Amino acid sequence: xxxxxxxxxxxxxxxxxxxxxxxxxxxxxxxxxxxxxxxxxxxxxxxxxxxxxxxxxxxxxxxxxxxxxxxxxxxxxxxxxxxxxxxxxxxxxxxxxxxxxxxxxxxxxxxxxxxxxxxxxxxxxxxxxxxxxxxxxxxxxxxxxxxxxxxxxxxxxxxxxxxxxxxxxxxxxxxxxxxxxxxxxxxxxxxxxxxxxxxxxxxxxxxxxxxxxxxxxxxxxxxxxxxxxxxxxxxxxxxxxxxxxxxxxxxxxxxxxxxxxxxxxxxxxxxxxxxxxxxxxxxxxxxxxxxxxxxxxxxxxxxxxxxxxxxxxxxxxxxxxxxxxxxxxxxxxxxxxxxxxxxxxxxxxxxxxxxxxxxxxxxxxxxxxxxxxxxxxxxxxxxxxxxxxxxxxxxxxxxxxxxxxxxxxxxxxxxxxxxxxxxxxxxxxxxxxxxxxxxxxxxxxxxxxxxxxxxxxxxxxxxxxxxxxxxxxxxxxxxxxxxxxxxxxxxxxxxxxxxxxxxxxxxxxxxxxxxxxxxxxxxxxxxxxxxxxxxxxxxxxxxxxxxxxxxxxxxxxxxxxxxxxxxxxxxxxxxxxxxxxxxxxxxxxxxxxxxxxxxxxxxxxxxxxxxxxxxxxxxxxxxxxxxxxxxxxxxxxxxxxxxxxxx
Numbered sequence: 001x002x003x004x005x006x007x008x009x010x011x012x013x014x015x016x017x018x019x020x021x022x023x024x025x026x027x028x029x030x031x032x033x034x035x036x037x038x039x040x041x042x043x044x045x046x047x048x049x050x051x052x053x054x055x056x057x058x059x060x061x062x063x064x065x066x067x068x069x070x071x072x073x074x075x076x077x078x079x080x081x082x083x084x085x086x087x088x089x090x091x092x093x094x095x096x097x098x099x100x101x102x103x104x105x106x107x108x109x110x111x112x113x114x115x116x117x118x119x120x121x122x123x124x125x126x127x128x129x130x131x132x133x134x135x136x137x138x139x140x141x142x143x144x145x146x147x148x149x150x151x152x153x154x155x156x157x158x159x160x161x162x163x164x165x166x167x168x169x170x171x172x173x174x175x176x177x178x179x180x181x182x183x184x185x186x187x188x189x190x191x192x193x194x195x196x197x198x199x200x201x202x203x204x205x206x207x208x209x210x211x212x213x214x215x216x217x218x219x220x221x222x223x224x225x226x227x228x229x230x231x232x233x234x235x236x237x238x239x240x241x242x243x244x245x246x247x248x249x250x251x252x253x254x255x256x257x258x259x260x261x262x263x264x265x266x267x268x269x270x271x272x273x274x275x276x277x278x279x280x281x282x283x284x285x286x287x288x289x290x291x292x293x294x295x296x297x298x299x300x301x302x303x304x305x306x307x308x309x310x311x312x313x314x315x316x317x318x319x320x321x322x323x324x325x326x327x328x329x330x331x332x333x334x335x336x337x338x339x340x341x342x343x344x345x346x347x348x349x350x351x352x353x354x355x356x357x358x359x360x361x362x363x364x365x366x367x368x369x370x371x372x373x374x375x376x377x378x379x380x381x382x383x384x385x386x387x388x389x390x391x392x393x394x395x396x397x398x399x400x401x402x403x404x405x406x407x408x409x410x411x412x413x414x415x416x417x418x419x420x421x422x423x424x425x426x427x428x429x430x431x432x433x434x435x436x437x438x439x440x441x442x443x444x445x446x447x448x449x450x451x452x453x454x455x456x457x458x459x460x461x462x463x464x465x466x467x468x469x470x471x472x473x474x475x476x477x478x479x480x481x482x483x484x485x486x487x488x489x490x491x492x493x494x495x496x497x498x499x500x501x502x503x504x505x506x507x508x509x510x511x512x513x514x515x516x517x518x519x520x521x522x523x524x525x526x527x528x529x530x531x532x533x534x535x536x537x538x539x540x541x542x543x544x545x546x547x548x549x550x551x552x553x554x555x556x557x558x559x560x561x562x563x564x565x566x567x568x569x570x571x572x573x574x575x576x577x578x579x580x581x582x583x584x585x586x587x588x589x590x591x592x593x594x595x596x597x598x599x600x601x602x603x604x605x606x607x608x609x610x611x612x613x614x615x616x617x618x619x620x621x622x623x624x625x626x627x628x629x630x631x632x633x634x635x636x637x638x639x640x641x642x643x644x645x646x647x
Contacts, residue, residue: 101222133192264382437495470496
């Protein structure tokens with residue numbers, strides 16, 4: 001008999017060789033019907049894999065990420081199986097599950113290509129194959145066997161992958177029907193659970209991401225265990241299109257891109273700049289309460305700075321290339337991150353334990369090369385500004401600093417109505433070799449993160465092996481108004497950079513010690529955060545944040561001077577107003593300003609001018625009324641004060 005421990009801490013005994021499915025059946029028939037995969041000692045595996053020793057188990061259903069991953073991974077294989085039948089001679093690259101669905105990279109023979117008009121027949125073939133409920137069978141094979149099998153199938157890219165990347169004794173294949181794929185898994189037991197599929201797009205993708213290699217086609221898709229779920233997803237996609245930050249950003253005149261300026265380099269227009277500055281001011285006020293000092297560092301740095309930090313070795317090949325000056329052997333780089341500059345700030349004078357924690361903050365713009373095909377609005381750019389901060393502290397101060405940063409993130413994110421969850425990323429307990437820092441330091445910092453989350457009552461998912469090589473971290477994910485998850489803020493512990501830069505402080509006993517470095521960014525980057533905020537709110541920003549709180553609409557040009565008088569008064573009392581002076585009918589002005597998502601429209605004409613009033617029309621309609629300028633300004637400032645009282 002073996003002992004199986006469940007997530008709630010309970011333990012049950014089973015026969016050696018029991019499977020995840022049998023365990024689910026022993027609990028309830030309903031669970032057995034719904035379970036998709038299982039976790040055994042933290043590794044996700046198929047439900048029919050025998051468990052031969054004491055283990056901790058988790059049973060994953062559709063609502064679990066691990067369950068969705070197995071479902072979508074199997075769906076990727078189902079897509080490939082359908083393509084194999086429909087397009088003889090097709091070559092396969094990689095086909096993983098992704099955050100929302102799956103994709104497969106393929107290359108058709110003779111220069112053929114798959115078009116969106118082909119999606120319907122591919123989907124029909126996938127449904128046909130799924131209905132056969134084909135078992136998905138795992139095989140462990142040698143490297144020689146794998147090469148022989150895929151060479152016989154004419155799969156050139158699979159053979160290259162086996163030869164270059166895989167070691168003998170680690171290779172597995174999965175077979176369903178007439179299709180076999182090279183894969184680590186995990187998968188569903190059979191294809192029958194896949195009831196609804198939708199191919200969503202097709203794009204180009206270079207083999208191995210190498211622009212010098214063949215360009216394949218990447219087919220994206222998504223699948224569900226019920227057709228109703230697919231229908232709901234398609235409705236969400238339509239809503240997402242309406243909320244697309246690129247579309248709304250253009251309508252609201254927030255930002256732009258210019259091919260002449262360069263791909264992936266956003267230009268913030270006046271209204272977008274107002275938005276950004278207000279976000280920065282919000283964070284500035286919060287972090288000032290927590291003892292941060294703000295700095296400004298150059299947009300470039302000597303190449304040697306990034307050689308010292310290790311960033312050049314890790315990212316040099318894929319980053320913007322060094323800038324050469326007329327001086328021999330002098331090279332600079334566009335700043336890919338702010339951390340090395342902040343290390344130099346710490347190092348510029350002797351430090352004492354009395355100065356710690358030292359908290360250095362910067363809204364620092366950084367530059368990273370992204371392939372053209374990866375660029376997407378503000379979410380994937382080549383230039384972005386991090387709300388970056390680095391805390392230099394003693395090891396025993398790490399926990400309290402984590403608690404403080406969690407407070408900052410909570411204040412910042414809840415101001416926008418975001419619900420958030422967290423993930424603790426720890427090092428792989430079975431492999432310490434790839435991490436820097438002592439076991440003692442790691443144990444202390446990992447415990448500090450876990451304890452900090454417990455103290456805050458923050459339920460955080462723990463992922464082993466997801467820590468950075470230099471330390472554990474805590475990532476914050478938010479869920480937007482239509483249910484999409486976005487990773488934004490992060491807190492990371494770092495033992496690597498302080499050692500690389502030989503940072504030290506004098507401790508109480510007069511000895512020299514190396515500080516612990518904590519990286520922190522509540523927004524993550526202002527570009528990505530603004531994109532998420534736009535899509536979350538559909539451009540209807542909170543009154544305190546929106547660039548224009550009021551649009552003043554004179555009913556004819558005769559009343560433009562009165563409109564200017566009203567705007568001047570609002571400016572004097574801190575209400576942000578814009579005037580629509582166009583020679584258009586007021587109905588047209590209302591419609592156009594509705595698109596700009598301005599919270600209040602104030603209509604002014606003869607009566608308003610005579611009485612010193614404004615006719616108030618809230619965004620989206622609502623109750624209209626007439627108020628004096630003073631009354632309305634008091635109303636707006638009162639609403640803002642209420643919204644921001646906890647900032």
